[in-house]
Amino acid sequence: MAYGKEDPALSASQGKYWGMFICWLLGNGCLFGFNSMLTIEDYYIYLFPKYHPTRVVMLTYQPFVLATTAIFTYHEAKVNTRLRNLAGYILFFLSSFAAIVLDVATSGRGGIAPFVGICIIAAVFGVADGHVQGGMTGDLSLMCPEFIQSFFAGLAASGAITSASRFVTKAAFENSRDGLCKGAMLFFSISCFFELLCVLLYAFIFPKLPIVKYYRSKAASEGSLTVAADLAAGRIQNRPNPMVCTCLDREL
Secondary structure, three states: OOEOEOOHHHHOOOOHHHHHHHHHHHHHHHHHHHHHHHHOHHHHHHHOOOOOHHHHHHHHHHHHHHHHHHHHHHOOOOOOHHHHHHHHHHHHHHHHHHHHHHHHHOOOOOOHHHHHHHHHHHHHHHHHHHHHHHHHHHHHHOOOHHHHHHHHHHHHHHHHHHHHHHHHHHHHOOOOOOHHHHHHHHHHHHHHHHHHHHHHHHHHHHHHOHHHHHHHHHHHHOOOOOOHHHHHHOOOOOOOOHHHHHHHHHHO
């Protein structure tokens, strides 16, 4: 295992609290987008009173989460964890952005075509969730317990934060013309920005923390095959563990 010129004991604790905060934000980002869609259901009920959006959106979302998670569970030993998580957060961002584009393109009108578009966006949220929740849980399980605890704390806080944000954005346009639409779009804009922040944090900041480099190098030295891209992102030169190589040679 190679950690450059850093002391491994120091690397194992350096950047820990910053990493915990990032994990909390990433946990929030895992549900923030879809929670935003659920929180503006009052707007969708106004647009699509005949199509029962409160039921259909959730029923569209869940099968895609289950199917995506099942596929990754079957192929878990071969999947590039970094690309899996990045793909998930990028899908969260694109879905949030697509909800804004759809509303602007249709001028806030109802109808079956915009409703189908909303259902497609909900399905993409489900695929993204299937990427991120399992991927981040597996990734952080290789590190210190505080990271995965912070991630799940972020998941738990996401609902409260989105609800509070919705109250604020709805109240801001309460007395204006088309206030319901404006409040919903401002809320989705906040969600879109937050998902982009999660993409940037996971892609560029998190892998370069010393404590993250330490645990990923340790995982690679113990034979993990899913952290190669993480090592490259953190610019870590890792030497294979001789014991692991010997065992692999014997199996071959």
